[in-house]
Amino acid sequence: MSGNDAFNRSSRTPRSPPPEGRPAMETTPGTPVAAARAEAPDVVSTTEIQKWISEIEKRLSEICTIANDGKLNSDQKLRINTLSKSVLGGISQLAVQYQAVKQNLLLSQAKVNTLSMQTNISTQLYELKQCIQEKATTEEKQSFADMVRTGKSSTVVPTKSSSSIAIYPADKEKSSEDTKNLIQNLIKPETLKLHVRGMRKTKNGGVIISTERKDDLEKLKASQQLQQSGLKVEDTTKRRPKIIILGVPTNMSEGEVFDCIFKQNIADLQPNLRDTFMCSVKLSHKSGKKDLSTCNYILECTAEVRRMLIQQQRVFINWTSCPVRDFTLLTRCYLCHLYGHSAKYCKDTEPTCGHCGSSGHGFKECPKQAEPAKCATCLRFKKPANHKTGDDQCPAKKNAQLRYINSIDYEGA
Incomplete structure (x- = not known):
């Protein structure tokens, strides 16, 4: 039989075409x-x-x-x-x-x-x-101390600056607590309309009072009660800033490092400041592991030098590019677990346990190691202590960091 059937149609019937105006399988790009x-x-x-x-x-x-x-x-x-x-x-x-x-x-x-x-x-x-x-x-609610601690920012921006004065007793045998009680008995903030931000103890039996405004300090200085009490009122001096330069070659001397810092980073901006720079910069200490080819330089400097180097974010030393940031590491005593001093200068005679917060034994001898840790610092101040000693979120640590950074003279940086 030929290719046509009995009805004159091809044995291969072509597939029916789709309706006119309707593509066979047209879809939009990306359609599954x-x-x-x-x-x-x-x-x-x-x-x-x-x-x-x-x-x-x-x-x-x-x-x-x-x-x-x-x-x-x-x-x-x-x-x-x-x-x-x-x-x-x-x-x-x-x-x-x-x-x-x-x-x-x-x-x-x-x-x-x-x-x-x-x-x-x-x-x-x-x-x-x-x-x-x-x-x-x-992140907006984080303090600048937290950002420095976590490394998210290399620049410290202090909180609203406060003014402060130091008050010391005439009798050197008096304690800071005695001085504090005497001041509180003599001065009524509501009478002088003072805006006191805080009062903290200091060495030599003194206290430091911080206020919102400098006018408040003038009111305290002019107070007849303080003048007649025999208390000594002094203006507080702030510390110089510290910066840390990371990855400085160890095969260079201190003088060579300082010379490179000036010539490669500051000379173009302030060519006549070489002598001033050398006098204003002091090596506080070095840090880093031994036997490495680099170490970290912690420098104490003026606010102006600090500002110039921090703004660059990196310091060029010889053939090395070194990150630079503010140094705000807080010292904590591992004897009493208070901030601001080391165990070498601690006045406590017995250790305080960093795990349970009790005095008389250290961490290794603690009989309560199976129990949850308590913050020894917060326990000392009778504050909630359901966290580890030295924890990053510890309120006592945050307050200490805040006080430390506000005690540094950044000159409005």
Whole structure:
């Protein structure tokens, strides 16, 4: 038999084309079509498709009736030919309708998937935004001491500066507590309208009073009660800033390092300040592990030199680029666990345990090591102590850091 069948049609029936104006599988970029195709059903039943199936059944039934009548004449053959063409046309239309419906379903499912993905992305972006905002709020609430401690900032920005004076007793046998009680009995802040920020004890039996305004200090100095009490009032002097230069080559002498710091970092800005620079910079100490090719220089300097070097963020020394930052490391005594002095200068005769906070034994001899740790520093001041001694979030440590940094003369830096 030739390539044509009895009804003059090719044995290979071409696939029905998609409806005009409707691309076969056109989707938007990024649309998950493959996933949509896998979920699409094999048969789509619609009213239109059911109508064409019914028509096909009628035509085939009529063909069967004619065939059963007996011998076929020319008219019958023509009729069969016409009816068969009608059936084939109906099947073609059915295929077109089926394809159109299925493609619509695929496109709809792809759009649903895309919208779902976009919704998920939108939700994730919103959660990320909330997280960033919360983190930004937390960082804004952090003190500058915390930022220096965690290394997030190499520059210290002191809090609102306060003014302070030191008051010492005439009798050197008096304690700081005696001086504090005497001042509180003599001076009534509400009468002088003082804005006192704090009062802390110092050595030699004295106390330091910090106020919001310099006018408050003048009121204290002019107080007749203080003048007649025999107490000595002095202006406090602030410490010079300290900076740390990281990674300084150990094969260079101190003089060579200072010479490179000036020539490579300051000479272009202040060429006439060499002598002033050499006089204003002092090596406090070095830090770092032994037997390494580099170490850290901790320098004590003037506020002007500190500002110039800190603004550069790096100091160039010979062939080395060294990070530079403010040095605000706080000393803690491992005998009494108070801040501001070392065990060498501690007045306590018995150790205080850094684990349980009790006096009379050290950490290694503590009988309560199985119990939760308590902060020895906060216990001494009768404050909540449900944290480890020296913890970064310890209120006593934060206050000590704040006092230390505010005691340094940054000259408005």
